[in-house]
Amino acid sequence: MLPLAAQQTIGVGTNSACTVVKKYYALRQKATGSADLIRGADVPVIPQNRKFRAPLKTQDPLFTRITVAASVSMAVELPGGYVVKIEKGDLVDSRGREVSGNYTLYFRDISSPWNMALSGVPMNYDSGGTIGYFQSSGMFELYAEQNGEALQVKRGQTIDIVLPSPDGSDDYNFYTFNESSGAWEFEKKLFPGLSTMKTPDSIQVYSEAYRYLQLLSLSTDFMSFHERWLSPKYARTKNITETDFFCLEKQYYGRIGVAYFRLQRTSDKYNRKAILFKFPVVSRNKYSGNIFSTFPELNAVRNVVWEYKGPIDRKSFSKLFVSKKKYFDTRIDYDNSSGLFTIYLKHKDGVIELNAIPYRGKNTYGERALKANVLLAERYNKSLARVQRKFDRRNHDAALVLLNENKERVKSMMSEEELAMGWTEWERYARRVQNYYNTIAMQGRVVQITRTVSVSGLGLVNCDRIQRMQEPVELLAQFVLPDGKIVDTAHVMVIGSDYTCLNMDVKHGKVRPVIERRIATAFGVVINDEDFYIVDASQVAKSLNRSGLQVFSLKKVEGDAAEAISLALSI
Structure with missing residues (x-):
């Protein structure tokens, strides 16, 4: 048993507890505790350039972030009934060295129909050229990170994960998602190995306001463009999180998606004394993104020496200014009295500045050069102001x-007890309520069981079987907005209560989904990547006995999309 002082350092915040369970220390949340939930964009080791994306960025299922000690074997209990068991020495860095100190786990559950739909994870599978669709018995993402570097499972080792399962059948398989090809890959057949799912601790619910927590997450960063330039916590407009600072210090900008540029020395054989340079210069073999789409105002000085x-x-x-220097933002000022430009360059250690003038050989000085410099400054300033x-x-x-x-709207639904809380305290409370109800919802499905799977790598994992429809019905569907307008183009999620989800696109006002008659199915419709509408399963069920074009009336969803999908599937 660890000494008491050591036990107190394992966990997240003051609301975690540790006990010994066989060879593992169990890291769990108390009923009054709260998970540290973050967006996928803030997970530093999530694969870049993924083959799928969330249809609604603001509703993408959140990750749980938790700090774990590498010095002991841990059984980490997570929201929704998941348990991740990691033995000491199971994780290594990119060089194969065992991890020491603390590391960070990032985990999210995508097993519910609403999380499948809102994550955008593809639920189709290609087997020998035949396309099938998955029916899930548990899906999740798991990553480990230390100092901005992705950790891996040690060769020959596995991590055991206990996951809640809605179905105890023995015909499910284990798949992993290949991020390069954008396809699921079969790993092995799953055997039952089932156990009873634990009942979550109860929590007092004051009102229905928790359902609208997502409204407060539409945007959590309100710093203006100029404020981000002044703040050391921003690379251009990107907020540098705590987990990004290691990469920032080492100038591993590509790992955290930061575009950067350099200064490059140049020369004029007719003027050897002049110190000449160009910027922005992009390294050909390093991540930079499209530098002039990131810094459009620099087009005004693109070809200036x-x-x-x-x-x-x-x-x-x-x-x-040049050697081993990478810059991720800049400003240029012009002083009419001196005729000098001041170039400010922002990098990992702050902002440095230098004075310079556009070099034009013999025509660098003189009245014509001064007028050209004034026009150059005006073009740059106008472009920067537009940006x-x-x-x-x-x-x-x-x-x-x-x-x-949205805050006023949520406040109007709160009870007196909730109004007495601060916003930060209330958001933690609302997340605990959501996690509680998500677990209860999982227990209410078919059977209250869990499966244990062993994974030899981290990433996106699925326990699935190919969906075999007993009574398929093809619909020709058209969607109508509340104002009576027909939807011409949109993204449609065909969400089944049997843990299936098919993503389709409305083209020219119509779409042809295939529905299982015996299964409650709802439609989620996303327009312009930001407006979300729902069609209840009851409305879909009524259309299955009719032929020809089926017109569905859309209902606008203002609050939590996951809650709206859950309710839409309840007929």
């Missing part, structure tokens, strides 16, 4: 107004 005007020599200039207005209008002003409106 600059001459440094300052006290240091050529060697010192290279050491201070700032566009960013603030989209990411700052509109989001702040929407958040305030």
Whole structure:
């Protein structure tokens, strides 16, 4: 048994507890505790350029983030009834070295029909050229990270995961998702190995306001364009999280999706004394993104060669501004009195500045050159102002107004006890209520059981079988908005209560989904990547006995999309 002081350091916050269960220490949440939930965009080791995306970014199922000690074997209990068992020495870094100290686990459950739909995870499977659709008995994502680096399962070792299962049948298989090909790969057949699912601790629910928690997550960052330039916590407009700082310090910008540029020395054989440079310069063999789409204002100075005007020599200039330097933001000011440009360069250690003028050989100086410099500064300033207005209008002003409106809406539903809480305290409380009801909902399905699976790698995992419809019905469907307009293009999620989800697109106002007559099925419809509508399973069921074009009336969803899908499947 660990000494008491050591036990207190294992877990998350002050609301975690540790006990010994056989060879594992059990890391679990108390009924009054709260999970640390974050968006997928804030998971530093999630695969880049995925072959799928959430149809609604604001409703993408959240990850649970939890800190784990590598010095002992741990059984980590997670929301929804999952338990991840990791033995000491199971995880290694990219060089195969065993992990020491603390590391971070990122986990999310995608097994419910609503999480399948809102995550955008593909539920189709290609077997020898024949396309089938999955029926899930449990799906999740699991990643481990330390100092910004993705950890791996040690060769020859496995991690055991206990997951809640809605079905005790023995015809399910184990699949992993290949991020490169965007396809599921068969791993092995699953054998029952079932056990009874634990009942969650109860929690007091004051009102229905918790259902609308997602409204407060539409945008959590209201810093303006200029404020992000001034703040050391931002690379351009990207917020650098705590887990990003290791990559930032080592200048591993590609790992955290930060576009960067360099300064490059150049020369003029007719003027060897001048210290000349170009920027922005992009490294060909390094991640940079499209630098001029990230920094559109720099198009104004794209082909400019600059001459440094300052006290240091050529060697010192290279050491201070060029050698091993990567920059992720910049500003350029022009002083009419001196005729000098001041270039500010933002990097991992702050902002450095230098004075320079556009170099034009023999025509660098003179009245014509000064006029050209003034015009150059005006073009740059106008371009920068456009970028700032566009960013603030989209990411700052509109989001702040929407958040305030949503807060007032949620407050109108709160009880007196909830109104007495601060927003941060209430959000933690609402997440606990949601986790409680998600677990209860899982227990209410068919059987209250769990499965144990062993994984030899981390990532997206699925316990599935190929769906075999007993009474398939093909519909020709058309959707109508509340204002009577016909939907011409949209993304449609065909969500079945048997843990299936098919993603389709409405083209030219129509779509042809295939429905299992005996299964409650709802439609989720996403328009313009931001507006979400629902068609209840009862409305879909009525259409199955009719022929020809079926017209479905859409209901706008303003609150939690997962809750709306759950209710839509209840007929």
